[in-house]
Amino acid sequence: MSDFDVQNLEVGETVAAGAFELERDSLVRYAGASGDFNPIHYRDDVAASVGLPGVLAHGMLTMGLAVQPVVDWLGDPARILDYQVRFTRPVVVDPVAGASILVTAKIAQFDVEARTARVDLTVICNDETVLGKAQVRVDLA
Template sequence: MRAPGSDLSVGDIIAEDSVPLTRDALVRYAGASGDFNPIHYRDDVAKTVGLPGVIAHGMLTMGLAVQPVVDWLGDPARILDYRVRFTRPVVVDPEIGVVVSVLAKVAVLDEEAGEARIDLTVKVGEETVLGKAQVRVRLD
């Protein structure tokens, strides 16, 4: 992986990660965030609203997806903008949990401004769970 500000090129992969999530992690996140919506911990409630089961919090998924970019940058203040579209719920199995994979790739370089746009591919298995996940960063 290349360091921020080094000779980056469009298409360079700057970070990859696979993050396991368990139902315990959802409970801890609920406590930290204050989001106690039962779709994040009760299968029966999730199913009554048309979900296949308990799902991860959207903001948790969004946060874990950007973390490899934060680690690469070394400073979260260098993130200028971050946007995603939630395309599929992240269903967390009660026994085995789920693994969310993240691939971060340079999509646009603006050397004059010292910025780049990093596109994230965020998947569970073969299914994309965040679409148009884009992070604009300051490189210097």
């Protein structure tokens, strides 16, 4: 989208949503792209040895997937002015079932004059919130 009718935005309005499926090979590809080869992201034995419930998705992978519906809604990643999250729970990627991440993006507040908005993300995996205080400040001009 190139033009937003800021006057018609409503607090609480869902502006974007997405569902993302992760498999173990997704983690290996991300490790190669990011350079993060920590074995908790691909080896069950290592994850178990440090007390984890299983192989975990990379936090930055989860964070990147979570903002994608907002980027798609905006039509331009340069419209993201600020993005912050708190990692509240790990995303465990089962060797067979993988993991599903569900994202909902809602308007939390907006500034008509500045043509900016804060979008709050709800990021769920296995019926649990995995990112807390996930907030994106966006340019709607």
